[in-house]
Amino acid sequence: MRKKRDAEKPGNKGDAATRGRGDAARNWINVLVPVSPRLRVPASFLLLPFAFLLFTSCGSGRGAAPANAAFGKCPVCGMNVKASDDWTAEIYYNDQTKLMFESPGDMLAFYTSPKAYGTDDAHQNRANIERIVVKDYQSKQPADARQVKFVYNSKVEGPMGPEFLPFAKKEDAEAFIAANGGTLLSLDQVTSEMVREVRK
Numbered sequence: 001m002r003k004k005r006d007a008e009k010p011g012n013k014g015d016a017a018t019r020g021r022g023d024a025a026r027n028w029i030n031v032l033v034p035v036s037p038r039l040r041v042p043a044s045f046l047l048l049p050f051a052f053l054l055f056t057s058c059g060s061g062r063g064a065a066p067a068n069a070a071f072g073k074c075p076v077c078g079m080n081v082k083a084s085d086d087w088t089a090e091i092y093y094n095d096q097t098k099l100m101f102e103s104p105g106d107m108l109a110f111y112t113s114p115k116a117y118g119t120d121d122a123h124q125n126r127a128n129i130e131r132i133v134v135k136d137y138q139s140k141q142p143a144d145a146r147q148v149k150f151v152y153n154s155k156v157e158g159p160m161g162p163e164f165l166p167f168a169k170k171e172d173a174e175a176f177i178a179a180n181g182g183t184l185l186s187l188d189q190v191t192s193e194m195v196r197e198v199r200k
Contacts, residue, residue: 064097064123072100075117076109077160086140087158091123092130099123104134104150104164105198112192132187134166137176143168145187152194154182162198164190 065072072081081088081100089107092098099119101107110117111132114124122128132145143166151165151173158165165182167173173184185194 063119064093064099067092067096067098069098069100072098074102074106075099075119076106077102086135089132089134089145091132093123093128094130095122095128097123103158103160104145104166105158105160105162105195107132107134107145108150108164108187108190109192109195109199111187112190112195136168137165138167138172141168148187149173150185150187150190151176151180151182152185152190152198154180156180156182164195164198 063075070083072083073079074081079102081102083090083100085102087103089101089104090098091101091107091111099110101110111126133142134145134148135141136143136148137151145166148166148168149170151167153162154165154177156165156176157163164185165173165176167176170184176182177184
């Protein structure tokens with residue numbers, strides 16, 4: 001009598017409807033991935049490779065974002081980027097998209113060697129760049145990277161180590177160098193060799 005009552009409880013293994021759904025799921029998995037009766041593997045483990053492929057192959061998220069996007073993924077280091085972060089740098093393009101970078105150093109790595117980071121041809125072409133924005137080292141306010149001065153090879157590091165420190169005002173950069181060492185550079189004076197030296 002007790003066994004009969006247990007079998008009638010919803011969700012019990014004895015419930016015919018539940019058992020039928022479970023059997024159908026197991027049969028579906030056995031068609032995709034035949035499993036030896038001696039090797040009992042939970043279905044969830046069999047689906048892990050599919051879940052991994054789903055989350056890693058549906059676009060890396062490292063491409064261009066809309067120009068007004070608040071979040072993105074750095075094409076250089078792969079980190080998630082928030083536009084409001086103090087170290088974020090961004091390259092805006094004429095097609096109303098942008099690439100977002102975790103730091104000025106990452107932006108300069110891309111700017112000096114764009115083909116190394118797997119973006120499309122349009123985003124590798126400097127002629128398509130509308131503007132480049134970095135954050136001033138002292139004020140953390142956005143500044144035009146074509147107008148700022150970068151301090152290279154100083155004693156001061158960024159959150160991820162050695163960094164190119166942007167200054168909106170040349171006199172601020174010079175005062176910083178007097179106290180902390182380094183070299184003053186404009187955007188077009190930065191070379192890929194300098195970037196590799198900083199990032200090694």
